Amino acid sequence: MPMDNQDDMPSRPPFWNDPDKRALIFQVLVLAAVFAFFAYIFSNTLHNLEKRGISTGFDFLNNEAGFGILMSLIPYDETYTFGRTFLVGLLNTILVSFLGIILATIIGFIIGIARLSNNWLVAKIAAVYIETFRNIPLLLQILFWYFAMLPLLPHPRQSVNFGDAFFLNSRGFYMPAPVFESPFLWVLAAMIIAIIAVVVLVRWAHKRQAQTGQQFHTIWVSLAILVVLPLIAYIATGMPLSWNLPELKGFNFRGGMTIIPELAALLLALSIYTAAFIAEIVRSGIQAVSHGQTEAAYSLGLRPGKTLQLVVIPQAMRVIIPQLTSQYLNLTKNSSLAAAVGYPDLVAVFAGTTLNQTGQAVEIIFMTMMVYLTISLLISLFMNWYNKKMALVER
């Protein structure tokens, strides 16, 4: 039978039979349905809110707040607006997340490497740490640190006194606050110049070592530059730095800087909890590096410490970094448990007090969710960039 049917068949089927076009039509329809769904939800919510007489809109952000906040990195009192309370809460969240991430990483790496130690006791202590702090719910840990720590600290009138400048009591740890006069800008400029100089120095020393094999006392020289340069600027401009010492006036200390017990408890609990997870991640990363690498390094005469630092960990980072990203995001979101101990983070101040005083739950929760989403996306972006930098380039 001659195969001439093919000449009678059209080159492309009609569009309702064409798989590509069908796929396209379906995708367009689904997208339209999703948009329509969200548009409907939005307008329905708005309609229902108005019908019940509940105020809508973001105008409330310009109204006076009327309440005080325990700790604020920017100037704040009750005459500022609700929008300001949003900023205060946001900065407090960023503060505790940032410090928590740094602390958790340091502790986590130490514990993770300790877990792999050949020393039986060290390995077991690390294992106990990991198992304990991984398995207790974070909220309980936060409450534990807060309510276990508070009774141990003395009343302000009987504070622990370190040289009349540092005080420790149940209201916080008080430190002298630096007061910068305007010539201090020169010192700041000197610091920036010193940092740039150090970066350039490190690059140059690396290049020299790669080319000639000569080592350079990079650490000592960098330290010297970082200390001496700003010091010269400081002395040259007449020491423009004074200290605001905390003083006991009436009930509490005034002046100076404070670390409130809420921040300390939250930071401790968050760091210790997340460090337990990071320790396991570090351990898995290190064990993922082929043992052949370690053996080869040893056979070259590298000591175990140097092997770990120069050979194993850089390769382990490929495995560690994506999981670290998740842990950092977890830590940031877990910081919202601050409301349990009265630390004024975003959720406690904005999605808590402001929400209750204005009653505009939908707008406020939406804003809070957007903030956490943005912070998380930023952290992911940064870690992905770092990950790409660390990736092995294969031939």
Next chain:
Amino acid sequence: MNHKLLVSATALVAAMTFSAASHAGATLDAVKEKGHVQCGVTTGLAGFSQSNDKGEWTGIDVDMCRAVAAAVFGDAKKVKFTPLTAKERFTALQSGEIDMLSRNTTWTLTRDTNLGLNFAGVNYYDGQGFLVSKNLGVKSATELDGAAVCIQAGTTTELNLADYFRRHGMKYTPITFDRSEETIKAFEAGRCDVLTSDQSQLYALRIQLAKPDSAMVLPEVVSKEPLGPVVRNGDEDWFKIVRWSLNAMLNAEELGITSANIDDLKGSSTDPNVRRLIGLEGIKGQGLGLADDWAYNIVKQVGNYSEVFERNVGKGSALGIARGLNALWTDGGIQYAAPIR
């Protein structure tokens, strides 16, 4: 393929139409259908709403809800309680999760207008005060400059505190918690010098201290806190039932009707006011859409206002608060209910 698309599109449109229909003024119908009143209360505040280890709730706010249940169902036990923190109480009421909020909530302009809610009356006239430790040696609230103050988040207390200290040019540090239990724990641990809240709450929280006598309530009352039950906007029938349940209890006290003597009075009284309240003559339950013995059930099963007050926050309780402002207008207080006629 076409058929599936058509069916799903129709379903979507149908779902939209049905859910777009909202319910206005339907709380009473919903409550009758459910068979109980869903009442929003605190997570535990002695005298106002507290559950014991068997899960039984007592308190002046609890009795308010029971009165409404007695009016609607003839049975004061047909109530279920939802414990709420100060932050979630309004959202729970707005969303329909509870039918009425009886949670020592202060009646303010902002709350009355911005939240889509209605205050049905005042069942407790209160004011904000300060609780300090006796060994601080403070005798008046004007000596509190620089103090650390524990407060519950999301309350009028926070705002009044800021106003008071600003007016007197004093500084303070606010330590805010979600629940009142946490504020008293922090006060005891020494985290703050002062605990501020409505005076009734201060007395209730003080008995939770290990040594209640070590703390004292300062004499200053720095704000008006009219506490009362709250319902949603647009629900006139339900609103009136809650309002008149409270009024029934107040009128009963004024007329000398108690849960003990109401049956005797039902048989023997010739006072028209008494007979109207009990439901033997007059408008009875017609205007409210309730049974004729709605007020009778309230007084018989829950008690009149004096009984409710004394047994929960007054002489018959651990708080021992005097009637003060909450006495009837004939006794020097300001509780004055519209007459039942």
